[in-house]
Amino acid sequence: MAISRIASLRAGLRALAGRKNGVRVNEFNVPRLFLYHRALVEVSKQGVSVVTSESLAELCANDVTPTQIRKDLSQLGTLGRRGHGYQVAALLDLLARVLGLDQDWRIAIVGFGYLGHALTTFLSYREERFKIAALFDKAPDVIGQKWNDLTVRHIDELESTLRELGGVDIAVLAVPSKAAQEVAERVAAAGVDAILNFAPIALRVPEQVFARNIDLAGELSILTHYLTGSD
Amino acid sequence: MAISRIASLRAGLRALAGRKNGVRVNEFNVPRLFLYHRALVEVSKQGVSVVTSESLAELCANDVTPTQIRKDLSQLGTLGRRGHGYQVAALLDLLARVLGLDQDWRIAIVGFGYLGHALTTFLSYREERFKIAALFDKAPDVIGQKWNDLTVRHIDELESTLRELGGVDIAVLAVPSKAAQEVAERVAAAGVDAILNFAPIALRVPEQVFARNIDLAGELSILTHYLTGSD
């Protein structure tokens, strides 16, 4: 079976439920909204201008039912036309706004090894809303490396660089796990409120900071658990 | 607030609920079990031999309550001693068995760009149970590259190489999104039942194949949604 679904948040996000342009959004399904957004970008390129909840479900390919889509979208307002479907353009705009994808975001990549490099390349190539604003590392042979117009700075210049830049929105941590906690605290102290952490540890961050982990070993372990079960 | 939780599966996994060494496991909380496992590995190194559900919750740092831990663990059997706590060693063994981390797994990395390289390095360095068994790419300048004892093969040799190796357990897809669907089908046809996909598309895979996505843009989008909400 195909289970390719964006990470969901569970308990943690419940506390976040809030208002969004006056509309109460169930924060729990943000990953699904993102799936819809991606699918719509795709069909939009192909010139499709109307989708139904059924065709959109088909586009998302996995485990999303038409009913679920209607329920999710209905939270955002009355968006469709009965007997007809949803306007792709309008829906795209709305989802982009709700997801925050209607504006640019500045990102600092901390740790410019293979992973940091890969993430940087991926983002700059594929996600135009995410602007790489600063690169940091600790290794002498990495510091000073150029990437497009950016130079990799020493991690000790984190605070001063961010100050110069007027801050960044998101910090991506691609550093060894021993360093991750300290780096997280430093970027948080420097005013960054969102962290995407690739180090396999449970970060402790200040209250206002939203940290999210991508845990490779954890993901693999879900697979091995599955493989073990189907002996 | 810290929300660093491993991706959970939701609907998809429900269908998987099954028996595991005669114990019915709620497949929904595998990511949590993995968190416990990791925390226990850590304290085990420090010589701690007993934990309580409370101390374990503290170690996991985020959004896990002692009650939740007891509930999760009680699914696996009667593991603790009332008035005392859990034996770290015994619990570690059990969790490893349940998660499939008590055995080696052979992994093929498809796509040996920066990301593939990073994943390969990470796994071989940090996760001894995951053995990199084969590397594939399509770019002429990457093919033939050496990594430890392995040589990067052309993707067209996927089937023959896997046959030679007697198969692998998991395929990690670090290829461009245009290529991902085709690669997924090929590795599935070659007998690989577990896929970890980094390409930002919804994979369609055969019934018996368990595919899991890690979606960088999706994760960032959760962050930007949060940042937008707290304007």
Next chain:
DNA sequence: AAATGTGAAGAGGTTCACAGCG
């Protein structure tokens, strides 16, 4: 006729409160 929007029912995970046991 067709597809949305939605109250109500259902399912499943989480929390509570306390019984049970060492």
Next chain:
DNA sequence: CGCTGTGAACCTCTTCACATTT
């Protein structure tokens, strides 16, 4: 007394069925 183990209450998300609207 302390901490686990667990049925029951609770709560949230999902699914169903159909009224509603174009």
